Amino acid sequence: NAGVTQTPKFQVxxxxxSMTLQCAQDMNHEYMSWYRQDPGMGLxxxxxxxxxxxxxxxxxxxxxxxxxxxxxxxxxxxxxxxPSQTSVYFCASSSPRDGSYEQYFGPGTRLTVT
Amino acid sequence: GxxxxxxxxxxxxxxxxxxxxxxxxxxxxxxxxWYKQDPGEGPVLLIALYKAxxxxxxxRLTAQFGITRKDSFLNISASIPSDVGIYFCAGQLDFGxxxxxxxxxxxxxxxx
Numbered sequence: 001n002a003g004v005t006q007t008p009k010f011q012v013x014x015x016x017x018s019m020t021l022q023c024a025q026d027m028n029h030e031y032m033s034w035y036r037q038d039p040g041m042g043l044x045x046x047x048x049x050x051x052x053x054x055x056x057x058x059x060x061x062x063x064x065x066x067x068x069x070x071x072x073x074x075x076x077x078x079x080x081x082x083p084s085q086t087s088v089y090f091c092a093s094s095s096p097r098d099g100s101y102e103q104y105f106g107p108g109t110r111l112t113v114t
Numbered sequence: 115g116x117x118x119x120x121x122x123x124x125x126x127x128x129x130x131x132x133x134x135x136x137x138x139x140x141x142x143x144x145x146x147x148w149y150k151q152d153p154g155e156g157p158v159l160l161i162a163l164y165k166a167x168x169x170x171x172x173x174r175l176t177a178q179f180g181i182t183r184k185d186s187f188l189n190i191s192a193s194i195p196s197d198v199g200i201y202f203c204a205g206q207l208d209f210g211x212x213x214x215x216x217x218x219x220x221x222x223x224x225x226x
Contacts, residue, residue, distance in 0.1 A: 004156075029128040031212040033212075033213075034217075040218060041218065042118075042202065042217055042218040042219055043157070043202065043204075043216040045213060045214075048212070050211065050212065054149070059211070074189065090156050090157070092156075094212055096212055098158075099126075099214055100145075100162060100164075101145045101147070101162075101206040102147060102159055102162050103159075103204075103212075103214060104157050104159065105149075105156035105157045107152075107155060107156045108154075108155070108156050112148070
């Protein structure tokens with residue numbers, strides 16, 4: 001049981017490039033989410049999904065797209081990278097079936113846009 | 115969006131000291147969670163609180179769900195070097211809504 005996995009761990013992009021951050025979980029969790037973490041800002045919600053085929057915007061969705069074709073995977077796409085997207089990105093999952101709201105986090109992807 | 119005020123922002127303590135930090139909000143939360151983040155890692159769940167007034171312990175850590183449901187507290191007793199890191203509170207606002215709101219974190223440093 002690997003929990004929540006994220007790839008890559010580090011990435012450097014040039015302005016205007018696109019890329020996909022991968023997130024997968026093996027806990028059969030319905031809820032998955034993406035956060036970005038910037039110094040002094042805590043964790044801010046980018047997009048989330050309550051199940052396969054359903055996604056919604058969080059607090060800071062601009063410049064990012066997501067899809068949820070399976071329960072396990074929730075990729076985050078940067079369409080045209082900008083320096084303001086330099087951040088650490090975390091994926092998390094939880095299961096409302098458990099009656100709890102405890103989210104479990106992946107190890108993060110550290111992205112630098114030059 | 116919702117905001118959680120977490121304080122203090124940073125703490126410098128000596129090994130063996132007790133630590134207290136708190137989180138406050140202008141909104142009522144149904145769930146409070148406390149996470150710890152080590153450098154270069156993702157946040158790890160420490161304690162979850164589900165009822166107003168609830169006091170829950172996890173080893174040397176104790177957290178409380180405030181009676182007003184607008185605040186929560188985390189205490190660490192007899193700190194040790196591995197307690198170093200950033201502690202985040204998170205609140206869940208609506209039943210049936212999995213979204214969490216996070217505080218800005220308390221950075222704990224232990225002075226040798």
